[in-house]
Amino acid sequence: MTIQLTERQELIIKIVQDQGPITGEEIADLIGLTRATLRPDLALLTKSGLLEARPKVGYYYTGKSLSSKLSEEIKKLKVKDFKAIPAVVSDKSSVYDVIVALFVQDVGTIYIVSEGGILEGVVSRKDLLKIALGQVDIHKIPITVVMTRMPNIISTTPEESLLAAAQKLINHEIDSLPVVRPVTVEGRERLEVIGRVTKTTITKAFVELGADKLIQRGERP
């Protein structure tokens, strides 16, 4: 809870939870105070969203705490406002080429694209470490052999919430989500890569939140 409630306010909430909808007069009678005395408390409780008041009906409990309002603010944050530039390589690359690109771009996961930035696959450091350990010539193996292919790639979109993207990272135990938009190529529906959301993206958002910068960002038009 962001706001510390007084004992009287806690009591009002309890009464409304048990007996709501209930009028302000009735609450005042139960507590043994006047309606006027309770006015600031009822104003605070309705303003904060804990209670709602309906004319001719009275007060009822919404179950919304300030922390759930905060959670609503978090849910409004969009992928498009936080996404990073995608790290991509051509699907003509060898495994060796991709490892070099991974080091040069200093990313943990790289996207494999065909002409026009169309998403074909995803490769992580873990995949590349596994292949590098094998007794194979990584210069000769095409990346398409080892990558995770469409349609088995978990992705996100600019309009998706950052929270939903973070949940995908956790639930699927992956480090990186390509941000995609649908395009039609030669009559087929494909996905163009336009960004990435990683655990680094989420960690940066968390830091902004703690530094009190994220909410303002969320309010940008």
Add this chain to the structure above:
Amino acid sequence: MTIQLTERQELIIKIVQDQGPITGEEIADLIGLTRATLRPDLALLTKSGLLEARPKVGYYYTGKSLSSKLSEEIKKLKVKDFKAIPAVVSDKSSVYDVIVALFVQDVGTIYIVSEGGILEGVVSRKDLLKIALGQVDIHKIPITVVMTRMPNIISTTPEESLLAAAQKLINHEIDSLPVVRPVTVEGRERLEVIGRVTKTTITKAFVELGADKLIQRGERP
């Protein structure tokens, strides 16, 4: 802002910003309303921390919004309440042993420890990928040759804030922080590894925040 202010409340804030400290009577006079009419507004604005009231002085503006209160709540979260079990291997291991451990434990970074869980080094997937590419026998190279050594390891402690830990991850461009506590071994000050905080840890905390679970967690005794 978590709470949507009314136009009248915005006006009160502006007056207090410009002319505070100022009494409730004076604010009421400026707006052309009675002190009683303003009471719920002033109660809300002081409760929410936007204004503070000092007896015989009046109202003044604190500059604190609800989002900065949220930021204060975030700052209270401690590493000890979120840390994961550390992934460790003995400093007697070969590079090959460590790669196997990395896959078995499914982590991106592993800590190298001597007897008693004393932190000696850190190795990431990136380090291991680099060494695996070289023309060397990874069975024969001791991990101590390739690891990042103390005292060049960024770490955190149980009592540090989760926000400070997240900032270290971002500022030092690393994926994982060992959680340590100081111990004395044979008269020397060393660090025992007791957990880890990674970008996965922070991403999970972000998801809990959005799911309205984090604040309650932060309130745990």
